[in-house]
Amino acid sequence: MRTTEEWQRLDSAHYLHPFTDHQALSAKGARIVTRAEGVYVYTSDGQKILDGMSGLWCVALGYGRQELCDAAYKQMMELPYYNSFFQSSTPPAIELARILDEVTPPQFGHVFFTGSGSEANDTLLRLVRRYWQLAGNPERNVIISRWNGYHGSTVAGASLGGMKPMHEQLGPDGAVPGIVHINQPYWFGEGGDLSPAEFGLKCARELEEKILEVGPERVAAFIGEPVQGAGGLVIPPETYWPEIQRIVDKYGILFASDEVICGFGRTGEWFGCEYFGTRPDFLTMAKALSSGYLPIGGLMVGDRVARMLIERGGEFFHGFTYSGHPAACAVAVANLEIFRRERVVERVKNEIAPYLASRWRELADHPLVGEARCLGLLAAIELVPDKRIRRFFEPRGEVGIFMRDACTRNGLVMRATRDTLFIAPPLVISRSEIDELLSKVVRSLDETAVHARAKGWL
Numbered sequence: 001m002r003t004t005e006e007w008q009r010l011d012s013a014h015y016l017h018p019f020t021d022h023q024a025l026s027a028k029g030a031r032i033v034t035r036a037e038g039v040y041v042y043t044s045d046g047q048k049i050l051d052g053m054s055g056l057w058c059v060a061l062g063y064g065r066q067e068l069c070d071a072a073y074k075q076m077m078e079l080p081y082y083n084s085f086f087q088s089s090t091p092p093a094i095e096l097a098r099i100l101d102e103v104t105p106p107q108f109g110h111v112f113f114t115g116s117g118s119e120a121n122d123t124l125l126r127l128v129r130r131y132w133q134l135a136g137n138p139e140r141n142v143i144i145s146r147w148n149g150y151h152g153s154t155v156a157g158a159s160l161g162g163m164k165p166m167h168e169q170l171g172p173d174g175a176v177p178g179i180v181h182i183n184q185p186y187w188f189g190e191g192g193d194l195s196p197a198e199f200g201l202k203c204a205r206e207l208e209e210k211i212l213e214v215g216p217e218r219v220a221a222f223i224g225e226p227v228q229g230a231g232g233l234v235i236p237p238e239t240y241w242p243e244i245q246r247i248v249d250k251y252g253i254l255f256a257s258d259e260v261i262c263g264f265g266r267t268g269e270w271f272g273c274e275y276f277g278t279r280p281d282f283l284t285m286a287k288a289l290s291s292g293y294l295p296i297g298g299l300m301v302g303d304r305v306a307r308m309l310i311e312r313g314g315e316f317f318h319g320f321t322y323s324g325h326p327a328a329c330a331v332a333v334a335n336l337e338i339f340r341r342e343r344v345v346e347r348v349k350n351e352i353a354p355y356l357a358s359r360w361r362e363l364a365d366h367p368l369v370g371e372a373r374c375l376g377l378l379a380a381i382e383l384v385p386d387k388r389i390r391r392f393f394e395p396r397g398e399v400g401i402f403m404r405d406a407c408t409r410n411g412l413v414m415r416a417t418r419d420t421l422f423i424a425p426p427l428v429i430s431r432s433e434i435d436e437l438l439s440k441v442v443r444s445l446d447e448t449a450v451h452a453r454a455k456g457w458l
């Protein structure tokens with residue numbers, strides 16, 4: 001076994017990490033995670049860290065699930081790979097498609113498999129445009145999405161997403177044409193003097209304004225995450241999604257719910273659209289679909305679109321070598337079987353999310369915390385210099401990074417987007433593990449307050 005220093009030296013010599021400032025990382029050295037069990041990860045220098053982010057929102061069932069490993073092993077011995085092109089199929093892909101029909105809302109009976117969430121959103125973009133071509137309205141090709149939404153990191157994913165730094169790095173002509181953005185429903189940061197309910201309606205009505213600006217005859221679809229994850233856990237006001245649904249229905253445009261984070265129990269329902277009561281035509285999925293044990297994503301295609309593809313025929317020129325990968329599908333099947341057997345989603349809704357909510361609300365009393373919000377097993381705090389007013393620190397973002405690093409030192413993975421700190425722990429987390437998580441958050445908040453005072457930010 002190599003030492004931590006050796007790992008770090010080799011890492012910075014050869015490995016370009018995703019979403020990373022490579023100069024800063026090579027100066028500091030990566031944290032080397034070597035094993036994991038339950039809700040904990042362990043590093044090469046022996047630190048035990050409570051994984052408040054489920055890896056990257058994916059390890060829903062926690063680490064060390066023998067059944068998922070056995071499913072992969074068994075499938076790989078039997079048939080490690082075969083494709084689904086050229087009129088072939090494999091039992092694990094068929095089995096997974098069948099189970100997904102059962103667990104998704106009634107309008108969904110078909111799935112297109114991919115290797116990731118980004119690829120699923122690429123598929124979405126192509127399928128939306130294919131649909132309107134088949135429907136005889138090829139001029140309907142504009143897709144509306146939201147600033148600060150995240151839909152992955154392929155060129156189509158980044159274009160659909162509203163992360164401005166990603167758009168900047170695509171360059172002025174780099175984004176996929178025909179995608180326009182409206183504002184996000186981020187009340188704490190952008191709500192001004194409006195109540196959350198008023199602000200939710202205002203943001204939703206931007207969709208209608210944008211449709212009228214583009215021309216309703218040119219608009220193909222709207223895409224959004226039920227709760228924005230990477231953008232800083234933006235939980236929309238209650239008025240938001242019903243108004244979006246009304247507008248989508250009024251103009252007959254396709255509606256995609258990016259469920260890569262919210263899918264599979266994160267909100268306490270199987271899918272975020274069920275929590276908010278919307279009726280999408282597409283569900284993008286990945287992450288918890290396999291609890292992250294093997295890479296897999298997919299796009300659930302609603303009846304309206306599936307019927308068009310099947311009835312009109314003609315080849316859809318799209319797919320990936322690993323679409324419906326047998327081993328990944330076998331792991332996803334085993335994952336969803338455990339979900340059902342252990343009643344994971346029901347437990348989140350009835351037991352563990354209410355417990356997290358009751359404990360999370362206590363954080364609102366801390367002097368640094370301007371808001372403590374949560375939904376299901378998603379929870380965030382906003383760090384502010386003066387909790388009586390909704391105003392951020394100057395400079396913005398530094399206190400968030402300090403807090404994130406304090407959490408890590410204290411044995412907790414918590415993520416920061418600017419000064420919003422958030423968690424999305426494994427769905428199987430226990431009450432006592434939530435207590436431990438909370439005490440680590442409080443301790444890190446206290447240390448952050450001391451630091452902010454010393455820096456003169458408070």
Ligand SMILES: *Cc1c(COP(=O)(O)O)cnc(C)c1O
Binds near residue numbers: 115
């Ligand atoms: C992670 C994520 C994606 C992209 O999935 P990858 O598997 O990383 O390509 C897309 N949408 C949302 C909402 C995500 O959180």
